[in-house]
Amino acid sequence: EIVLTQSPATLSLSPGERATLSCRASQSVSSYLAWYQQKPGQAPRLLIYDASNRATGIPARFSGSGSGTDFTLTISSLEPEDFAVYYCQQRDSGWTFGQGTKVEVK
Amino acid sequence: EVQLLESGGGLVQPGGSLRLSCAASGFTFSTYGMTWVRQAPGKGLEWVSAISASGVNRYYADSVKGRFTISRDNSKNTLFLQMNSLRAEDTAIYYCAKESGFRGPLDYWGQGTLVTVSS
Numbered sequence: 001e002i003v004l005t006q007s008p009a010t011l012s013l014s015p016g017e018r019a020t021l022s023c024r025a026s027q028s029v030s031s032y033l034a035w036y037q038q039k040p041g042q043a044p045r046l047l048i049y050d051a052s053n054r055a056t057g058i059p060a061r062f063s064g065s066g067s068g069t070d071f072t073l074t075i076s077s078l079e080p081e082d083f084a085v086y087y088c089q090q091r092d093s094g095w096t097f098g099q100g101t102k103v104e105v106k
Numbered sequence: 107e108v109q110l111l112e113s114g115g116g117l118v119q120p121g122g123s124l125r126l127s128c129a130a131s132g133f134t135f136s137t138y139g140m141t142w143v144r145q146a147p148g149k150g151l152e153w154v155s156a157i158s159a160s161g162v163n164r165y166y167a168d169s170v171k172g173r174f175t176i177s178r179d180n181s182k183n184t185l186f187l188q189m190n191s192l193r194a195e196d197t198a199i200y201y202c203a204k205e206s207g208f209r210g211p212l213d214y215w216g217q218g219t220l221v222t223v224s225s
Binding site: 030034036038043044045046049050055085086089091092094095096097098099100 | 206
């Protein structure tokens with residue numbers, strides 16, 4: 001089973017700052033890596049698929065990069081609505097989610 | 107507009123059974139794989155089960171294998187999850203989600219249905 005490890009667990013930032021979230025896989029997942037955003041009381045929402053492609057309607061401030069075992073989600077300038085929990089998920093072999101990174105207001 | 111609407115959650119005693127449903131609309135249901143994902147209170151996302159578009163191929167997390175059964179009725183655009191021998195650790199919000207294609211992400215999610223296993 002492929003394990004995804006996200007870091008940090010919590011990121012404390014202010015609106016307007018840049019957020020950099022990491023997701024590391026225990027073995028290569030090629031580019032079959034997605035990122036989701038989840039706000040309290042809501043279902044997850046797809047942000048990024050195939051490591052670097054933005055889903056429909058996702059603002060350009062969200063970007064993804066990486067391949068193989070190391071991936072990054074970057075939010076270039078945090079908006080108030082971006083404070084949430086972010087999960088990575090691999091689809092190379094089965095289905096696995098990372099444990100999540102919470103982006104909170106500093 | 108794609109819509110996924112889960113139902114069937116509730117309170118059940120340990121060892122009991124529950125059947126979740128997910129009514130799909132807004133897309134050609136019979137051509138996409140579907141997935142169940144759960145989230146225990148205050149915890150992260152956990153993949154539970156998946157089924158291919160035809161229903162022939164079914165996959166399960168080790169934590170539910172032998173107890174849960176995924177199925178679908180393509181004539182009624184509905185996904186199911188039969189949950190037997192429920193345990194306290196199965197308590198969670200259960201989401202159904204649509205797969206976008208081969209090895210694709212989960213591009214649409216339902217709002218979830220809460221399952222509570224408690225005596």
